[in-house]
Amino acid sequence: MIIAVSGKGGTGKTVVASLLVRSLAERDTYDILAIDSDPDSNLPEALGVEVERTIGEIREELLEKRDSLPPGVSWRSRLEYEAMRALVETEGFDLLSMGRPEGPGCYCAANHVLREIIDTLAKNYDYVIIDTEAGLEHLSRRTTQNVDTMLVVTDTSKRGITTAARIRELAEELQVKFRDIYLVINRATEDTEQKLQEYAREIGLEVIGIVPEDENVRRYDYEGRPLIELPADTPAFSAVREIAEKIAR
Numbered sequence: 001m002i003i004a005v006s007g008k009g010g011t012g013k014t015v016v017a018s019l020l021v022r023s024l025a026e027r028d029t030y031d032i033l034a035i036d037s038d039p040d041s042n043l044p045e046a047l048g049v050e051v052e053r054t055i056g057e058i059r060e061e062l063l064e065k066r067d068s069l070p071p072g073v074s075w076r077s078r079l080e081y082e083a084m085r086a087l088v089e090t091e092g093f094d095l096l097s098m099g100r101p102e103g104p105g106c107y108c109a110a111n112h113v114l115r116e117i118i119d120t121l122a123k124n125y126d127y128v129i130i131d132t133e134a135g136l137e138h139l140s141r142r143t144t145q146n147v148d149t150m151l152v153v154t155d156t157s158k159r160g161i162t163t164a165a166r167i168r169e170l171a172e173e174l175q176v177k178f179r180d181i182y183l184v185i186n187r188a189t190e191d192t193e194q195k196l197q198e199y200a201r202e203i204g205l206e207v208i209g210i211v212p213e214d215e216n217v218r219r220y221d222y223e224g225r226p227l228i229e230l231p232a233d234t235p236a237f238s239a240v241r242e243i244a245e246k247i248a249r
């Protein structure tokens with residue numbers, strides 16, 4: 001099952017994605033792959049994982065060396081080998097970082113092969129959680145195009161909700177296929193919750209969960225501590241755990 005977390009920048013995609021990884025990893029029965037698909041992302045930090053190489057770097061390196069590959073070594077097997085090396089394995093989950101998007105020029109062949117490799121890799125997992133770039137272009141260009149559940153994260157502004165509606169349209173335009181799409185309202189406070197539910201109804205997106213403003217999340221980010229280490233009973237994590245239970249029944 002592939003879950004993509006999207007939304008405007010700064011709305012809390014990485015907070016939701018990392019806590020979702022933790023919720024699913026806690027169950028011990030699943031193999032989980034987290035994909036960091038946002039070039040500005042902090043998913044590895046949020047998950048407390050160090051990344052040495054990204055898929056973007058592998059592509060650049062191989063394109064530079066393409067004429068000097070020893071004979072008999074195919075592009076594909078080389079890319080496959082390098083992608084496996086870029087995979088970071090931890091006890092609860094694995095992580096793959098996409099890195100910077102391709103520069104100008106035609107890298108289509110490399111991208112095509114990489115996409116196939118990642119698609120094949122993803123099939124080895126029960127859950128794949130993708131922290132996407134705000135614009136979704138990454139999702140359509142470089143990682144798998146078929147998403148089971150799209151979570152659109154919004155902050156509590158009306159503009160955030162409008163952007164969420166646009167993301168759904170964008171996903172359709174970019175032909176990212178998804179089975180379900182839900183809204184996650186993040187940083188909610190008591191006085192904003194009801195109004196937001198109304199906005200969501202107006203744009204026709206079902207709210208799957210409301211993540212409260214959480215002082216611990218703010219503090220951990222401020223102190224540079226991994227969100228995956230948040231106290232188990234902190235309100236934001238409890239809320240994301242409930243979302244995980246709804247998605248992963």
Ligand SMILES: Nc1ncnc2c1ncn2[C@@H]1O[C@H](COP(=O)(O)OP(=O)(O)O)[C@@H](O)[C@H]1O
Pocket residue numbers: 007008009010011012013014015016042186187188211212213214215217218221222236
């Ligand atoms: N529920 C929350 N409570 C408190 N702070 C939050 C919450 N969600 C997000 N934040 C803060 O908002 C900022 C942006 O969150 P982040 O997940 O990095 O956004 P995105 O990945 O969408 O750009 C971070 O500094 C984070 O600490």
Ligand SMILES: [Mg+2]
Pocket residue numbers: 013014038040041042043
């Ligand atoms: Mg982020």
